[in-house]
Amino acid sequence: MSVRIRKARSRDIDPVFAIEEEQFPHPWKKKFFTSELTHNISFFYVAEDTDSNEVAGYIIFWIIEETLELHDIAVKGSYKKGGIGRQLMRFMFETAGARGVEEMFLEVRKSNREAIAFYEKFNFKLIGERKDYYTDPVEDALVYKLIMNNG
DSSP: EEEEEEEEOGGGGGHHHHHHHHHHHSOOHHHHHHHHHHHHTTTEEEETTTTOOOOOEEEEEEEEEEEEEEEEEEEOOGTTTHHHHHHHHHHOOOOOOHHHHOOOOEEETTHHHHHHHHHHHTTOOEEEEEEEEEEETTTEEEEEEEEEEOO
């Protein structure tokens, strides 16, 4: 199975939101995804199955000058373990390199062991915690950073 990574469009909001609801116990609201389509610092891309044209995953990150913030990444359950998350991350790294990004940041729920292991495979390093960052339930966030090697 192969996917193409392309810029998200308004027609992708419903399938992206369905993945968000499937993958996260406390999903973003649909309006947040819609607003990401219009922010000039937002990079909102989907991984589309080239056979079925189904949205298999997505990634949202912001680039502000030399800093990238990863805001959301998810893969539909039926596509998990197929390398789509790695492809989305590679796309993010390629985009960051092309735009001169020097450092990347992300936050993750302290209890989300699967995501933590995934990010650490890409050499993100734990740099701190944000107490009670998440709500419903209240939970600390772990803050990760990666310094880009652009040389």
